[in-house]
Amino acid sequence: MKKNLLALTALLLGPLASLHVSAAPATTPPKAFGPVPTDRQMRWHELELYAFVHFTVNTFTDREWGFGDENPAIFNPTAFDADQIAAAAKAGGMKGLIFVAKHHDGLCLWPTKSTAHNISATPYKNGKGDMVKEMAEACKKAGLKFAVYVSPWDRNHAEYGSPGYVTTFHQQIDEVTTQYGPIFEMWFDGANGGDGYYGGKGGRHQIDQNTYYRWKEVHAIIRKNQPDCAIWGGNYNEGGITHYGDCRWGGSEAGHVNDPCWPTVSSKKNQMTHSEIARGDRQGDVWCPAEGDVSIRPGWFWHEKENSRVKSPEKLMNIYLECVGRGANLIVNIPPDRRGLVHENDVSSMTGFGKHLQATFATRLEQGATCTASHTRGNDASYGPANLLDADRWSAWITDDDVLTPEVTFTLPEARTFNLIRLREDIRLGQRIDGVAVDAMVDGMWKELATASNVGAIRLLRVPQTTATQVRVRITKSAACPALSDFGLFLEPKFETWIPPIGAAPKVASTIKTKGGWKVVSASVGEAGAAIDGNPATFWNTHPTGKEHTLPQDFVVDMGSEKTLKGFTYLPRQDKFTHGMVDQYTFQISLDGKTWITAAEGEFGNLRANPIEQSVSFAPAKARYFKFIARHCLEMNHAIVPEIGVIE
Numbered sequence: 001m002k003k004n005l006l007a008l009t010a011l012l013l014g015p016l017a018s019l020h021v022s023a024a025p026a027t028t029p030p031k032a033f034g035p036v037p038t039d040r041q042m043r044w045h046e047l048e049l050y051a052f053v054h055f056t057v058n059t060f061t062d063r064e065w066g067f068g069d070e071n072p073a074i075f076n077p078t079a080f081d082a083d084q085i086a087a088a089a090k091a092g093g094m095k096g097l098i099f100v101a102k103h104h105d106g107l108c109l110w111p112t113k114s115t116a117h118n119i120s121a122t123p124y125k126n127g128k129g130d131m132v133k134e135m136a137e138a139c140k141k142a143g144l145k146f147a148v149y150v151s152p153w154d155r156n157h158a159e160y161g162s163p164g165y166v167t168t169f170h171q172q173i174d175e176v177t178t179q180y181g182p183i184f185e186m187w188f189d190g191a192n193g194g195d196g197y198y199g200g201k202g203g204r205h206q207i208d209q210n211t212y213y214r215w216k217e218v219h220a221i222i223r224k225n226q227p228d229c230a231i232w233g234g235n236y237n238e239g240g241i242t243h244y245g246d247c248r249w250g251g252s253e254a255g256h257v258n259d260p261c262w263p264t265v266s267s268k269k270n271q272m273t274h275s276e277i278a279r280g281d282r283q284g285d286v287w288c289p290a291e292g293d294v295s296i297r298p299g300w301f302w303h304e305k306e307n308s309r310v311k312s313p314e315k316l317m318n319i320y321l322e323c324v325g326r327g328a329n330l331i332v333n334i335p336p337d338r339r340g341l342v343h344e345n346d347v348s349s350m351t352g353f354g355k356h357l358q359a360t361f362a363t364r365l366e367q368g369a370t371c372t373a374s375h376t377r378g379n380d381a382s383y384g385p386a387n388l389l390d391a392d393r394w395s396a397w398i399t400d401d402d403v404l405t406p407e408v409t410f411t412l413p414e415a416r417t418f419n420l421i422r423l424r425e426d427i428r429l430g431q432r433i434d435g436v437a438v439d440a441m442v443d444g445m446w447k448e449l450a451t452a453s454n455v456g457a458i459r460l461l462r463v464p465q466t467t468a469t470q471v472r473v474r475i476t477k478s479a480a481c482p483a484l485s486d487f488g489l490f491l492e493p494k495f496e497t498w499i500p501p502i503g504a505a506p507k508v509a510s511t512i513k514t515k516g517g518w519k520v521v522s523a524s525v526g527e528a529g530a531a532i533d534g535n536p537a538t539f540w541n542t543h544p545t546g547k548e549h550t551l552p553q554d555f556v557v558d559m560g561s562e563k564t565l566k567g568f569t570y571l572p573r574q575d576k577f578t579h580g581m582v583d584q585y586t587f588q589i590s591l592d593g594k595t596w597i598t599a600a601e602g603e604f605g606n607l608r609a610n611p612i613e614q615s616v617s618f619a620p621a622k623a624r625y626f627k628f629i630a631r632h633c634l635e636m637n638h639a640i641v642p643e644i645g646v647i648e
Helices: 002-019 039-047 082-091 131-142 163-176 215-225 274-279 313-321 344-361 528-532
Strands: 049-053 096-102 145-150 185-187 230-232 236-238 241-243 290-295 329-333 370-373 407-425 433-442 445-452 459-478 483-490 519-523 553-571 579-590 597-603 614-633 635-641 643-647
Touching (some): 039 230, 039 329, 049 082, 049 145, 082 096, 082 131, 082 344, 096 131, 131 145, 145 163, 163 215, 215 241, 313 329, 313 344, 407 433, 445 459, 459 483, 519 528, 528 553, 528 643, 553 579, 553 597, 597 614, 614 635, 614 643
Parallel strands (some): 145 185, 185 230, 290 329, 579 635
Antiparallel strands (some): 236 241, 407 483, 433 445, 433 459, 519 553, 553 614, 553 643, 579 597
């Protein structure tokens, strides 16, 4: 009887019946196309935006990667406030927070039984603290999901590189997944192996990350303890098949992802390249979507010199549209300072970003529209275009199997002005659309506003500000009958100029004006003048004519007059190559060019993923000359240095 009533209603209402009639589909539903997300991945997709919190000894040593030899006594925040950190994330529109419970330096910020190198050995709360617990409780109070980062690489542990450490690592995973309530994601960094303290033994431990950590067992621990927890990273190959976690890296630490960015990867390839992982594989057989990550500052840990270099709300919005707007999730890092608080500048920017997000998506301008589609599956209202306007994120307008390029037209109640368009697919049926275009009726003619090569979980399209009464979505290419689930029109407000409320960065002498009196007085090989010419596109290269001059190599600069130096800067190459990118250095200074003092020695951390200008501080000292010694590089065995500067 109900079916007959629905049919009669449809007959009376004619072509607009799909706007008002909804029922269980009478037509055969479409088959899924390719791999589809699990329920766990669907929940992950719906989060879209969350925070990172990087906090460890690096905050107190002014480094990005700790060596592992840091005394836990230096980790002594004066006013750590988990609630303030969670509130900063909440103000930024974040739906969750990933706390770095252990970074590469090995200090565990919970009282683990797996190693003595943990928060119990620090002055924090007289050794009785547990920051993981505090952050988990603060997130719960703030209404945020909670997640944990545990570094596989441990530069402190004496057994790193041997089976004994892996047992410790597994114990740490078991602890954090059983002691702190629900965890929405476990995050495993890709940095693995290299120099370290290693319990005082030192040396360089290289491992095969595919086999060393026994990722299959790690996955099993997490699945047992936290079945709803998404796993980031930890991929392994077994029997020629690559097994992935639930999500993957988006390809850079600038936050944005490729366009298009496919949520699928191939298990048939023994090892996907960096660029393949970033793009995804349209023909892939595994659903493993991308996640972009970016710090609100140049570095991942708080550094006082970066207080005025916090990304503005406008910059964060641009990153959001180039990440979430391309179907990936986005993590924004907000590192606490030495007080244990998110700095005022970071809070200000996050708050501005959160308010802008809220203002942008507060009003759905397509509401009240009527819509007509060129085709609906089985002419069944359950698959009709009204599903694009309802409150169900995933209910979809679907066509018959052989209709791959349909279109739908929305007629608004009155002329409305918009500059942002949102589309979604019902990804429970797989990613099906390979091309889409959006038009508006302007001056009596259709005007194309935007095109995209895919849609996926979400697609956000910035368009010129447009006033129209009709908008049309055209599916221009599809691998299977499209299942478009959402359409939205929004008016993104303009940004006001944002100025960091507190602090200023120290003066960095890295401009061509400051370097005007400088000259290279010696170089072990190559033309080192390019390293002080103020042009990042030119560089000192110890592999200049086809012969690789192996490291170490050095050059000496006469600054023309005596200066008081407190540090130096190094800009790695910016052309997306890592050959010759120096990651271990010695920086020496001299008054006469003959007697040298080593002012700084160490490594630049995380260059491969985040090749930003590096700043190294040292005790103030007078010098006229400096010598830069390249001791090791990321790839190959030669040095490439685009720019060296000093901090006065």
